[in-house]
Amino acid sequence: MPKGVTKRRPRTRAALLAAALETFAQYGFHAATIEQICERAGFTRGAFYSNFSSKDELFLALFDQHSERILERITDRIASTPGGDLTLPGLVEILAEIEPAERDWYLVTTEFTLHAIRDPQAGWVLAQHDARLRAALARGLTEQLERAGRTLTVDAEELARLLIAIREGGLAQSYVEPTALPPGQLERRFLAPLLAAFSTPGPTLS
Known part of the structure; x- marks a missing residue:
């Protein structure tokens, strides 16, 4: 070429x-x-x-691009924590951040998810991409909770599933009722006690 x-x-x-x-x-x-x-x-x-090769493949490339960008943003925000002193509330605030442009992505990914539910082949492929994102989130969550002095007591990937469900379900309600429920409000209110309930005090990573 x-x-x-x-x-x-x-x-x-x-x-x-x-x-x-x-x-x-x-x-x-x-x-x-x-x-x-x-x-x-x-x-x-x-x-x-x-x-x-198709619109499906194009969407999955968008999915991977979006996942990488979100994980990179979280990593950069954590890295910029003053003095490297990450706390549980600080971690929650980073996880709760929702960019204005997220609305477009939510519209697109919701429709493709419905398509994947109806089409087993599309569902199988989407599940593979979901799994990679979930595994990366689980690894990062485990590491950053340890930095904040906490050790998980539940399976990290199952917790990642729950956090994704809260985010996606919360956004659905926020985009319908933006005044009653601003994006990220559920996470800011409930993630800290949830993460504390599913972890115990442990050694802080140096």
């Missing part, structure tokens, strides 16, 4: 991903067309199919 094409490929892929997120959020995953995505990104169908 020529060097110019090789260098352009990551930029083309990034533009298609950004256009897909906007298009899916505007029209819905099923209603959005590959042509609309390509038009928004400024590329041809050929450019699309040189990067993705």
Whole structure:
């Protein structure tokens, strides 16, 4: 492959991903067309199919990108904790942060999840991506709780499932009733006692 094409490929892929997120959020995953995505990104169908085989594969690339960005943001926020002194309330505040742009992602991922529930093959593939995110969250949660002086007493991946359920369920209610329940409010109110209940005081990581 020529060097110019090789260098352009990551930029083309990034533009298609950004256009897909906007298009899916505007029209819905099923209603959005590959042509609309390509038009928004400024590329041809050929450019699309040189990067993705289908809308499903495009969504899963968006899923992985979003997961990596969220985990990276959490890691960066923890790393910037003054003096490295992470507390349980401080960890909860980081986990409770919801960016304004999260609403678009919530619309897209909710519709794809419904698609995956109806389509066993799509469900199986989504479950693999979910599992990788959950495992990364479980590892990070275990490590950061230990930094905060706590040791988990429950399975970390099951706890990760619960935290994801709280986040997704809370966002569903927040986007319907934003005044009554601002995004992140449930986490700020209940995560600290929940994490304390499922952990015990333990040695702090140096």
